[in-house]
Amino acid sequence: MNENKSGFKGTLELLQVEITKEVENYIKDTHKKNFFISLKQGAGKTIIALNILSELKNKGIFKKALVLIPRSNLVGHWAKECNKMFYGLSILPNPTLSKKGIEKILPKIHQNEIDGFATTIQSFRNFVKKGYIGEKDFDVVIIDEASDLVVAKDFFEKFRMSNYALGLEQWKKTIKIFLMPYQVRGDKIEALVNKFNPKITQVIRREATSDSGRLNYIVHDPIIINDAYVNEFIEVIQNFYSETRRKVIRFLKQKKIKGFEENLETLVNPYLIAKLKKNYGLTSIDINQLNTLISKYILYKHIKNWFLYSNREDITRSILSEQSTVNKWLKQEDKKLSALLKLLQEQIKEEKKVFIYSQYVSLAKFLFKLIKKELNLSENDIYVVTGEDQDDQSDKLEKFIEEGKILIATPVFDKGTDIGGKITGKKAVILFTPPYNKDNLLQVAGRIRGGEVFTLAYRGYEEEQLRCLIEVLKDNPKVENKT
Amino acid sequence: MNLIVISDIDENLELVQELKEQLNSEKIGRDNIILIAGGLGFYSPQREKNYIDKIKYCLKELLDISSNIVYVNGDTDKRDLDLQMSSVTNVHKNHIVLNTSLGKMGIFGYGGAPNFSIRNDQLKYFSNLWNEKLMKDEIKSSLRISYEKVRFSNPDFVILLTHSPPYNFADYSKELSFDTSLSSVDFSEDRSNSEPRDKKRKSSNPKHLGSKTISEFIREYSLNFSFCSHVYKEGGKITEINNALLFNVSHLSPMPYKTTGRKYLIIKNLGKKQFEFRSVTNKNLNFEEYIKKYL
Numbered sequence: 001m002n003e004n005k006s007g008f009k010g011t012l013e014l015l016q017v018e019i020t021k022e023v024e025n026y027i028k029d030t031h032k033k034n035f036f037i038s039l040k041q042g043a044g045k046t047i048i049a050l051n052i053l054s055e056l057k058n059k060g061i062f063k064k065a066l067v068l069i070p071r072s073n074l075v076g077h078w079a080k081e082c083n084k085m086f087y088g089l090s091i092l093p094n095p096t097l098s099k100k101g102i103e104k105i106l107p108k109i110h111q112n113e114i115d116g117f118a119t120t121i122q123s124f125r126n127f128v129k130k131g132y133i134g135e136k137d138f139d140v141v142i143i144d145e146a147s148d149l150v151v152a153k154d155f156f157e158k159f160r161m162s163n164y165a166l167g168l169e170q171w172k173k174t175i176k177i178f179l180m181p182y183q184v185r186g187d188k189i190e191a192l193v194n195k196f197n198p199k200i201t202q203v204i205r206r207e208a209t210s211d212s213g214r215l216n217y218i219v220h221d222p223i224i225i226n227d228a229y230v231n232e233f234i235e236v237i238q239n240f241y242s243e244t245r246r247k248v249i250r251f252l253k254q255k256k257i258k259g260f261e262e263n264l265e266t267l268v269n270p271y272l273i274a275k276l277k278k279n280y281g282l283t284s285i286d287i288n289q290l291n292t293l294i295s296k297y298i299l300y301k302h303i304k305n306w307f308l309y310s311n312r313e314d315i316t317r318s319i320l321s322e323q324s325t326v327n328k329w330l331k332q333e334d335k336k337l338s339a340l341l342k343l344l345q346e347q348i349k350e351e352k353k354v355f356i357y358s359q360y361v362s363l364a365k366f367l368f369k370l371i372k373k374e375l376n377l378s379e380n381d382i383y384v385v386t387g388e389d390q391d392d393q394s395d396k397l398e399k400f401i402e403e404g405k406i407l408i409a410t411p412v413f414d415k416g417t418d419i420g421g422k423i424t425g426k427k428a429v430i431l432f433t434p435p436y437n438k439d440n441l442l443q444v445a446g447r448i449r450g451g452e453v454f455t456l457a458y459r460g461y462e463e464e465q466l467r468c469l470i471e472v473l474k475d476n477p478k479v480e481n482k483t
Numbered sequence: 484m485n486l487i488v489i490s491d492i493d494e495n496l497e498l499v500q501e502l503k504e505q506l507n508s509e510k511i512g513r514d515n516i517i518l519i520a521g522g523l524g525f526y527s528p529q530r531e532k533n534y535i536d537k538i539k540y541c542l543k544e545l546l547d548i549s550s551n552i553v554y555v556n557g558d559t560d561k562r563d564l565d566l567q568m569s570s571v572t573n574v575h576k577n578h579i580v581l582n583t584s585l586g587k588m589g590i591f592g593y594g595g596a597p598n599f600s601i602r603n604d605q606l607k608y609f610s611n612l613w614n615e616k617l618m619k620d621e622i623k624s625s626l627r628i629s630y631e632k633v634r635f636s637n638p639d640f641v642i643l644l645t646h647s648p649p650y651n652f653a654d655y656s657k658e659l660s661f662d663t664s665l666s667s668v669d670f671s672e673d674r675s676n677s678e679p680r681d682k683k684r685k686s687s688n689p690k691h692l693g694s695k696t697i698s699e700f701i702r703e704y705s706l707n708f709s710f711c712s713h714v715y716k717e718g719g720k721i722t723e724i725n726n727a728l729l730f731n732v733s734h735l736s737p738m739p740y741k742t743t744g745r746k747y748l749i750i751k752n753l754g755k756k757q758f759e760f761r762s763v764t765n766k767n768l769n770f771e772e773y774i775k776k777y778l
Contacts, residue, residue: 232770
């Protein structure tokens, strides 16, 4: 039973206590219902959310909680952390529930046998649509990593809210706590505040105030790789890419279609195309033209990435391998991979634990095999985690933290996962495929909770792009820059 | 002599002529064997004559550079395709043994493709699909009978020719559709990062589209080579199963994937497994012109 008091098992940071108090006061004094809490990485957003739950429970303000998480692999982790760090709080993990599952779990919540359950935001939408759950079932909803709720600029709403959370704004009586990183743009938060009624909504944005709440990073300048061939290929592909992009935008302007300039890729979605066809009276010829342009646009982007991120397998299988210069290049060593191996050797020598970020599953697996073989590593030294490892993602993470040297992960670990927090020694992150979106970049680099940040770039086009990106990381106040 | 393996010529006479010219420029002669892993054309009862004529034009061109053409029908071909051309053999549920300077080749096959590999709303456009659950025994028994007949001739090389890949080899893709005009590459490569779908919508996530029956057959029986196509995006992949070398030979037609299109496989020595993938392109164009022309 959950009648007893609950609380944090250790000692809370000052910031964590302050924010909990602030939320409590707003609820008590101003009857606010929605809280957008935007904090620096490492401030302990999960702990704050749990502490708010704990305090609200102790004060009898809540009895039934729903926790929404962006990725199914994080649901179990969230519930586990809750049990580990807090006493008297029982949150069950249920990433994907069936109707039967819901029927089993809801009575437990209503009879106060448990305090709530955690599930994915995607499941939430399905449950609400099917009527399995509703506002009456919960007093508090925690939405972790809520920055994804505002997914893109939109012509009608300025910012479009993620479909998965639609409907939540109509839960007027439930307290909703949205947790998001500090770097989320103010206008994005403003858009959400407007959606959730500004009168009952409070934004709490705070940088870490105590030293322990801050993370120390050393951001290195990119390691530059001289390969004139790659730079030549990239410049050509980039020109085609930009030209195609211009054509798409011109097409959209001609047809008076607004709101997609920042997300042209979404136009590949046939359902969206069907909507545009209907709303803007597009002809079949228009649709064919748009499809062709978007496909080319995406194709160029992919080919660029093949060259930049060592995807020689796909290049070899493609007709590009026949072109005489590409053919010559394929016979040479992959200089970026050689630079990566050299960097890893140095890091391992310095006894650092290294997290390598790869945007792609196939690349992550390829790097795993290559690094394991070339650096003669054992099973316990190196781990790879992708979306395909649903069951043992956290096991692999724990093993890496305990005894591993290298962890390669795809975006499954790009947010909400604390990779570096429990590592006591030195640590580094290598952004092998650096995210070119500022928010994502800070999220990914932040996974190691401080340490050294490395990137690799071919001299020329990629170097220029990456140097601009690195400035974003270096702009963070507690970052030490190394050239 | 060479063994040339192609797929999905899609009635494209111009492309076949380009292939012929490219091989002729190497003075390859006529003493070659061409295998076609399906995809000769687009059959419908309304255009049967046109379909047959166009395929025949293409194959006549190919007979200028080969002494024998052996094929299976693909998912868009006529189910019981019979071209009635000399030196041209359909090995769907059938076999042929060829005595060549490359060695004695016993070739047998199975055409068409499993219906689950095609998008549900597109099934009507494909004339040669089979339900694997219902047809499993029939497919296996047909393959076994052809295999035993081939083995009876004591060939140097036993070759399986199918349109569908075996399950779990070069078969990972989104379900195929007829109206894919210019799909590029699989941009939801990172499945973990792909958005969960609305249940009302059909899945667009990649999955294994190959035949489990063909896969079981390859594992149970002793083959030397197996050639397939169908899953275009996986074209050019090679693996070895049960000592047999398996190829997804890609597609000669530039559509639907421009990156893996225009490709063919050439084997110069079967015993030494000397092979190379080539493409019907002008490799001497500079990178920019090459991209502009072929992508």
